[in-house]
Amino acid sequence: MTHSILVLNGPNLNLLGTREPDVYGSETLADIMGDLAAYAEERGASLRTQQSNSEGDLVDAIQEAMSWASGIVFNPGAYTHTSVALRDAVAGSALPVVETHLSNVHAREEFRHTSLLSGVCLGVVGGFGRHSYFLAVDGLLRHLG
Ligand code: CA2
Numbered sequence: 001m002t003h004s005i006l007v008l009n010g011p012n013l014n015l016l017g018t019r020e021p022d023v024y025g026s027e028t029l030a031d032i033m034g035d036l037a038a039y040a041e042e043r044g045a046s047l048r049t050q051q052s053n054s055e056g057d058l059v060d061a062i063q064e065a066m067s068w069a070s071g072i073v074f075n076p077g078a079y080t081h082t083s084v085a086l087r088d089a090v091a092g093s094a095l096p097v098v099e100t101h102l103s104n105v106h107a108r109e110e111f112r113h114t115s116l117l118s119g120v121c122l123g124v125v126g127g128f129g130r131h132s133y134f135l136a137v138d139g140l141l142r143h144l145g
Contacts, residue, residue, distance in 0.1 A: 002044055003070040003144050005137065007036060008061055009051040010077030024102055025129050032130045040137055047137075055079055055086065062089040070144050071096040071122070073136040080105070080115045091120040096143055098136040101126030 009029060017028035033049040040047045048069075050061050058079065065072055072090075074097050079086050090097050097120070104127030105112040118124050122143060125136045 002046060003141060004046050004048070004068055005040060005071055005073060005140060006061065006065045006069045007033060007047055007049045007073045007133065007137075008058065008065075009049070009075045010058055010079050011053040013075060013077055014051050014053070027130060032133060035130075036133050036137065039134055040141075043137075043141055045137070045141055055083055059085055059089045062086070062093050062095075065095060066093050069095060071098070071140045073098050073100050073133060073140060074117075074121075075100045075102070075133075076117055080117055081112055083116055087116045087120055090117055096122040096140060098122055098140050099124045099126075100132050100136040102129050102132055103127060 013029055016024055017026055017031065029051060037047045037049070052058050052061065058076065062072065072095055076083065076086055076099070080099070099115065099117050099121040123139055125132045125139065128135060
């Protein structure tokens with residue numbers, strides 16, 4: 001069976017490759033998502049990618065994914081640490097969601113140590129830069145079988 005995966009990126013991730021390269025690397029989000037789509041295709045899966053800076057748009061994307069996606073790779077950005085609305089959307093979707101971070105949030109400021117989403121996600125990947133997304137796709141595909 002072909003799996004369809006939504007890769008959803010939250011606020012400020014559109015700035016990747018343009019600011020703070022020491023923290024987030026020098027590649028753009030488009031670079032990473034392009035390589036990730038090819039990686040998924042080699043494994044028989046198809047990807048759709050979406051980025052938004054708006055919490056409500058991210059909720060809408062999760063709700064829409066319920067009608068077509070087998071699972072979601074989700075980097076909620078800073079909303080990870082604040083958003084009950086995104087937690088409720090993930091829980092309500094009943095889709096397997098992999099929370100994904102470029103950085104190791106536990107090695108950073110204390111306010112990043114809490115995730116409101118982890119408890120309703122299938123799993124969490126972080127700290128591997130761009131590779132976090134590939135590991136998340138791997139984990140999701142292994143889960144889906
Ligand atoms: O490590 C991650 O992937 C984060 O989700 C990134 C978020 C941060 O708030 C989370 O705690 C961890 C921030 C994304 C901001 O991305 C930028 C990229 C380039 C320049 C400025 C911001």
